[in-house]
Amino acid sequence: MSSNILVLNSGSSSLKFAIIEPAEETTLVSGLVDRIGQDSATIKIKFADKDSVTTPYPKADHHQALLKVLDQINADGGDLTLAGIGHRVVHGGEFFRQSVTITPTVLAQIKACNHLAPLHNPANVVGIDAISEELPDLPQVAVFDTAFHQSIPAHAFTYALPNELYKKHSLRRYGFHGTSHRYVTMEAAKRLDKPVAQVNLVTAHLGNGCSATAVHLGKSVDTSMGLTPLEGLVMGTRCGDVDPGLLLHLIDSQGYSPDELNKMLNKESGLLGISGLSNDMRTLLHAETEGDRQAALAISVFCYRLAKTIAGLAVSAHPLDALVFTGGIGENASLIRQRVCQQLALLGISIDPSVNKLHGKDHSGVISDSQSKLPVLVIPTNEELLIAKDTLALVSSVAQ
Numbered sequence: 247m248s249s250n251i252l253v254l255n256s257g258s259s260s261l262k263f264a265i266i267e268p269a270e271e272t273t274l275v276s277g278l279v280d281r282i283g284q285d286s287a288t289i290k291i292k293f294a295d296k297d298s299v300t301t302p303y304p305k306a307d308h309h310q311a312l313l314k315v316l317d318q319i320n321a322d323g324g325d326l327t328l329a330g331i332g333h334r335v336v337h338g339g340e341f342f343r344q345s346v347t348i349t350p351t352v353l354a355q356i357k358a359c360n361h362l363a364p365l366h367n368p369a370n371v372v373g374i375d376a377i378s379e380e381l382p383d384l385p386q387v388a389v390f391d392t393a394f395h396q397s398i399p400a401h402a403f404t405y406a407l408p409n410e411l412y413k414k415h416s417l418r419r420y421g422f423h424g425t426s427h428r429y430v431t432m433e434a435a436k437r438l439d440k441p442v443a444q445v446n447l448v449t450a451h452l453g454n455g456c457s458a459t460a461v462h463l464g465k466s467v468d469t470s471m472g473l474t475p476l477e478g479l480v481m482g483t484r485c486g487d488v489d490p491g492l493l494l495h496l497i498d499s500q501g502y503s504p505d506e507l508n509k510m511l512n513k514e515s516g517l518l519g520i521s522g523l524s525n526d527m528r529t530l531l532h533a534e535t536e537g538d539r540q541a542a543l544a545i546s547v548f549c550y551r552l553a554k555t556i557a558g559l560a561v562s563a564h565p566l567d568a569l570v571f572t573g574g575i576g577e578n579a580s581l582i583r584q585r586v587c588q589q590l591a592l593l594g595i596s597i598d599p600s601v602n603k604l605h606g607k608d609h610s611g612v613i614s615d616s617q618s619k620l621p622v623l624v625i626p627t628n629e630e631l632l633i634a635k636d637t638l639a640l641v642s643s644v645a646q
Contacts, residue, residue, distance in 0.1 A: 275292070347641075
């Protein structure tokens with residue numbers, strides 16, 4: 247029986263996909279359909295033993311794009327029989343504490359969370375519906391960004407707003423990047439030689455979107471993102487935490503509309519907003535060396551806010567076993583890790599500059615030095631693999 251899992255991440259204008267053999271942790275196919283619905287839409291696909299191929303596919307919708315992907319896999323992939331499909335679903339609200347097999351009831355509950363993630367959940371549902379139509383006999387599994395954080399206690403997820411807003415509209419902190427935080431928690435436990443249920447961490451997922459999570463006894467107990475992925479750390483184009491009164495000021499004094507605020511806060515702020523140059527940390531680090539003061543300020547704000555958040559989350563993760571960096575910036579930007587850790591001396595952290603520059607490779611990911619009171623690790627995340635593992639486990643249990 248095949249154990250290959252098709253992993254789908256259906257976004258508003260993109261479709262990321264992979265076929266993974268979870269037991270062997272092997273990626274057989276990976277790819278991306280980008281700019282869906284536009285004239286410039288393309289499909290990039292790579293088989294494990296071949297070079298990637300990019301082909302234009304103008305104005306294709308999600309369903310057409312998925313059909314094309316399946317056709318190319320069948321034509322060029324040989325015997326890639328699937329055992330099931332795992333979907334990344336952004337928001338599971340308070341319905342889901344773990345990954346689940348998709349049923350009509352589950353799908354209805356996912357749709358009931360659309361108002362909590364209007365840019366993401368409807369696109370996730372499109373992917374589920376497309377698979378249901380094209381591959382109706384294959385089981386589908388939903389893996390939620392929010393599920394790992396459903397262990398957060400009420401004192402950490404409750405906003406200090408009228409309680410009716412929570413009771414009637416489910417307005418609370420949910421947190422995101424849960425699949426990534428869960429994956430690196432499991433990996434960190436292995437490297438620390440501790441059972442997952444005994445490990446205490448602060449994990450920092452740093453990319454264009456950024457979040458940090460406190461893990462206590464293997465469970466998420468606090469996180470920086472909130473009702474939406476806008477709260478918390480400074481990100482590529484998202485502002486993170488701001489004074490709510492500032493937003494009221496922009497509405498009252500500057501005449502901002504809700505749409506204008508949404509665009510500014512999500513797409514024009516963060517590293518891009520401060521620097522006026524780019525949301526890409528690599529570009530900003532280079533610009534800083536060229537004397538760009540705004541790029542330097544953007545980096546300083548990013549690192550300071552991250553260090554302050556990590557220090558705060560350490561309260562919930564006490565006694566802390568390790569600090570973990572992951573994500574594109576977390577895994578590859580040694581200077582950012584160095585600056586953040588320098589500001590965390592109160593935790594007894596010190597890192598080895600030479601090992602840090604190598605991103606902890608050949609040292610089990612450890613970049614802290616022998617004097618550090620706390621291990622600091624760099625662990626590459628692999629959300630797709632975790633989705634595939636969850637999917638295979640659920641598919642196998644149903645088959646039995």
